Amino acid sequence: MTAYLLNRLITGLATLLVASLVVFAVLEVLPGDPARLMLGMNATPDAVEALREQMGLNQPVPLRYLDWIGGMLSLDLGKSYTYSVPVLDLVKERVAVSLPLAVIALVLSVAIAIPVGAFAAQRRGRAGDTLSMGAAQIGVAVPNFWFALILIYIFAVWLRLVPAGGFPGWSAGVWPALKALILPAIALALPQAAILARVTRSSLVEVLGEDFIRTARAKGLPFDRVLWRHALRNALIPVVTIVGLQFSFLLAGTIIIENVFYLPGLGRLIFQAITQRDLIVVESVVMLLVASVIVVNLLVDLSYAVVDPRLRAR
């Protein structure tokens, strides 16, 4: 297990290094000058040049790369070109929106999917199964941003229960902030829940066919108890894998949903930073997202061991 983890860790770091090179190279060839963008159409060439100098854009490329990497290692991500505040502060502000959103969406997705999946497995082949899996099949096909539009129309425009977009900030209080995250979280969660419900069901169906379940039932244990106590636990591995994948997806997937709801999260930050050529912000946020995907995948691997003690020995 330790060797395996070490191997994963090294792979993860190597991936990060490759990612940093790719991101930096891509942004290097990105057309457009952040200084010109800042000063607009009327700016004189010398003013643009002065700003380039101030932003450090006139330094040689390798030097800037090393500067950036070195800065990251000491958690100094540099200063945003556009906002001229430290990137770290900016990212912290945005993570405070995106992370809760992704977590709420994930919890919601799991909370919906596992009971539905178990219910369908329990009623395998009956009307309840067909109905819930039919709904899941449709859920998988719904683009989350379209679902979001429909939610906005129903709950914000028509019923006026929640705001249609924007984020008041956590300083406005926990409830108003949560209220702004409800619709986006639902929009993110339901299509994911549909996928997860299907995985849960098929994994459960598989486990229910195994010998130890038959033994348990033969011993006279009630079916429900067998399902929830024994089968579900053993069916969790594929479910956890998908949950892990979904979490990485949700972190990045908030990009579109944040655009639908105008939430000041990481997704909007990166979008805005790319259009404003705030390269230093783009680089840092991409690295953060890549790193979090790697960490989540690692956690998923670890959780296998928790779910299935047989794997711990390895």
Added chain:
Amino acid sequence: MTHTATPHGFADFLARAFASRSFVLGLVITAAIALMALVSFFWTPYDVTKLVVQNRMLPPSWVHPLGTDQFGRDVLSMIMVGARNSIAVALVAVGIGMGVGVPLGCLAAARGGWQDEAVMRFNDVVFAFPALLSAIMITAVFGPGAVNAIIAIGIFNIPVFARVARAGALAIWPREFILAARAAGKGKASITIEHILPNIATMLLVQGTIQFALGILAEAGLSYVGLGAQPPMPSWGRMLFDAQTRMMVMPTLAIFPGLAIVITVLGLNLLGDGASDALDPKLAGRR
């Protein structure tokens, strides 16, 4: 993916597939959408490149069954032409994924060792980049457009097909008929082409259907954020973006393109489900 390669032929597979309700339903939906896209090449109720601003935002009627958009274009015609765009982008993206991913996967399975390791690490790197994020960066560099959307989606299909092909091929290599072929002195490359590929083809096709559906969704997402096909070419995602600000005045503008996406993806998923059940009858009841 837990598929094991089927020893039965393609004909058996088809026979089982057509016995599956979801496969047939999926096939019907997919064919209908494909037909709609084909027809749009020759005929649409209205010309989608000609804007008649006086007719803007008309509600659905006999003249315009799905109404008109903010430029007075016929929404039905736009959905028809949009289907063409969605299908083309997703199809070519799957093609790229297969074209690059399958050889990589086969190579990894055939050679093993450092080559296998290299392919798998490449997969890790691509997987670690959130797909949408990379799509945004690609289009930022090369500019938005259908071609760049294809490339962006295609790149993320590569590791998927590489994994499926590798897993499929690894399962077949130890088989007796392969061992026999090796004993007869055949090279790894020709074995891969003559024996491995035909045996994993169905499996790849099934995965292709799933990736096709994901590609349609991805294309819609990209064009929704303005990075997909550009005007005057209509696209479903773009139509939804334009509809968003007008939802209070005309919700139908947002409803129809969305339904088009849902129906298309649903059709493809049903098709894929039915096909993979047919591929592995053991799994059939579990879906």
Added chain:
Amino acid sequence: MKRWTTFVAAAAMAIAASTTAFAARTDLVLGMVLEPPHLDPTAGAAAAIREVVYANVFEGLTRIGPSGEVLPALAESWTVSDDGKVYTFKLHSGVKFHDGSDFGADDVKFSLDRARAADSTNAQKGLFEAIDTVEVVDPTTVKVTLKHPQGAFLYNMGWGDAVIVSPKSADTNKEKPIGTGPFKFDSWARGSSIKLAKSDSYWGEPVQLDKAEFRIIPDASAALPALLSGDVQAFPNMPVGDSLPQIQADPRFKVVIGSTEGETILTMNNKKPPFDNLKVRQAISRALDRQAIIDGASTGLGTPIGSHFSPANKDYIDLTGTYPHDIAKAKELLKEAGLENGFKTTLKLPPPTYARDGGQVIASELREIGIDAEIIPLEWADWLKQVFTDKDYDLTIVSHVEPNDIGIYARKDYYFNYDSPAFDKVMRDLDLTTDETKRSELYGEAQKILAQDAPVGFLFELPKIGVWDAKIEGLWENAPIPANDLTKVKWVD
């Protein structure tokens, strides 16, 4: 005893506060579409910066009023020498910056010298180009000597880019702006809102509002619910789109459709064939159906223009009849130019809706006369590089939002690639003329030359759709410069 009096005073104040609150609200939340990148108007071109800080936080020697007129600000009066080259400004005394430091002639000299220094990053450095020297005469008197007379000098000093900053805070104004205005900066939650608070040490007439918040709401679908729910009470420039009738029908709101300084134009690359041919430019101008463009690009709001001048300006003349919409005539002109079969070209579009949507309508209109314009959407950064800097384009659409900017057609190497000695002469004369009637005539002449020459297709003046609570008074109806001047804003019952 001491404690007793403080208690009474506090109680009295509490009562006073509650009665004023009862009489009229003193807080205001305004919606704005774009978030400013930072808050220093002397180091960035974004209009959003000015929409927060202009006249509220920062002040200049002069300022621009609601109708585009020049008003005194930190300078209470000024004299101009007979040759028009020496301006002597008399400053208000007792003015303090928000950090408590005193404002004086030194700060004026510092600010003007900083804006025109070699390492200046002022987005409108050209405004200061005529300045030769700035001298401190005494703590409340500044003498500015110009290299040559400049008719628009006092106007220029009223721009947001020419506000007076303190040497102590100049470098930190981006994050924490320190000015002399009636409001001081309070806080900024990036991505959502910026808060200002009344400054108690303000030198001039005190403002009625105690608190003002600018909330960033980038889209109509979110803007309307925010307004309807009362979260936002004013949207000085609202992205209403097609929901305008709904708001207009609601008696709780006042809707004011004013004008901006944004001349929206279809720019043609005047040096690149076939656009170097006057007949082709005329043909394109005649192919444009301005009303259809306004309907498609701006939901029917906006004034058609026939030259590069704001209809709100007193010197405006209506030249929309110069090349009226006429497809037959347009085709004939193309034929005369030897292009009866039309041609292929490109239309590069920056991100704003007016450009992206207007571009689709224009491409469709150009197809009518046989011109096949391929639409190429660009991000601002790309647009600035390809179109504006490298002049690598055929056609583009953009709104020129700088006030009173007809002079850009005289600029050498400007992206229009337009060159007219007659027009250049009018611009030179304008610079040397201070007499108002004479200036009006010259502006008229300049407009006519452009209308005839059709270096660009003149489309429409961007509208400013202001929506606010009917109980609010004092917000600007027009936008002669980008600003949300809150100095006269109050709630009435």
